[in-house]
């Protein structure tokens with residue numbers, strides 16, 4: 196029997212002007228607890244000989260028995276076909292499919308296996324998902340699911356994937372690497388997709404939510420080394436205050452409202468700010484004013500603000516000069532979460548953001564606020 200855990204952080208993409216390129220990993224996590232095969236002796240063992248990691252995985256599996264969701268009968272046949280069963284611990288994720296071919300995590304894992312000519316998991320694999328990243332809120336839940344799927348295939352079949360391989364596989368499912376890169380490597384990252392490939396762009400991505408059988412034709416694509424990234428040095432005092440409105444906004448919808456073409460003034464506006472922003476994160480000579488002003492954007496937020504009541508109010512009303520500790524505020528990813536980067540007064544800033552959202556929502560939705568850390572270590576796989 197093999198037991199392992201995969202932990203992937205949530206992320207906030209764009210960071211203002213860095214549309215589709217900048218991202219930061221945050222202390223909210225998607226965890227997969229995985230058991231491959233059976234060892235009844237170990238599973239019934241209550242002795243101290245079991246490691247803390249083994250106990251944690253087996254405890255999560257026991258817990259999952261108590262919250263088992265009614266399953267589509269099609270699942271059982273599919274579970275057998277692919278040697279895997281999926282369970283979720285959190286009710287918030289109730290709407291995600293549990294069929295291996297439909298669920299994003301296993302869909303990605305099966306895609307990677309198929310790339311290596313492996314049709315299914317090597318032995319019966321039970322995956323318990325414990326997820327704290329809210330879905331469709333702009334905190335990178337889909338990126339975390341995709342990264343966890345690649346890491347699941349890697350761990351299950353000892354594929355020895357490099358970071359470049361992992362980034363490349365993620366690109367098949369999410370064509371912008373701004374969330375997946377920090378989810379994999381941690382910290383604040385800048386990424387781009389290389390343009391020296393001959394592939395049509397449509398083959399590089401956008402397979403999200405299709406049945407795995409529809410992906411068969413794409414497995415021959417050479418996926419490797421298409422995303423380049425750097426980690427950006429940052430002031431370790433920085434934390435993120437996130438205001439998460441209680442409604443979903445799919446990234447697909449939030450991208451559909453963006454223009455196809457931009458005026459040169461808007462492009463230059465963002466280029467000037469992003470160039471300064473990436474140096475402004477550093478601890479040396481840190482200036483709240485410089486970082487705050489560099490986090491302004493004209494490429495995506497102006498076109499998305501109508502989708503997020505309260506966004507304009509927060510961005511206009513909270514400044515580095517009237518809010519001590521505030522070093523920047525922007526839409527998180529495609530929204531609806533709004534994120535404020537701060538060095539102190541986190542709780543005050545959180546209540547101020549909540550107050551603005553509560554007023555703007557006119558009672559139509561609630562908003563949860565959290566203070567999150569920037570996490571340095573990215574995704575982790577631990578075998579027990």
Ligand SMILES: Nc1ncnc2c1ncn2[C@@H]1O[C@H](COP(=O)(O)OP(=O)(O)O)[C@@H](O)[C@H]1O
Pocket residue numbers: 225288291298299300324326329330331332333334335336337338340444445446447528529
């Ligand atoms: N833990 C998960 N398990 C399965 N599917 C997930 C998970 N997290 C996200 N997804 C899929 O990704 C979709 C949300 O993606 P998206 O609209 O890009 O929002 P986000 O900003 O949270 O990434 C969900 O509706 C679901 O289909």
Ligand SMILES: N[C@@H](CCOP(=O)(O)O)C(=O)O
Pocket residue numbers: 206207208209214215216332333334335336337371373374446449450495527528529530
């Ligand atoms: N650059 C993308 C980022 C989407 O992030 P998500 O967390 O909302 O999926 C965009 O702005 O569309």
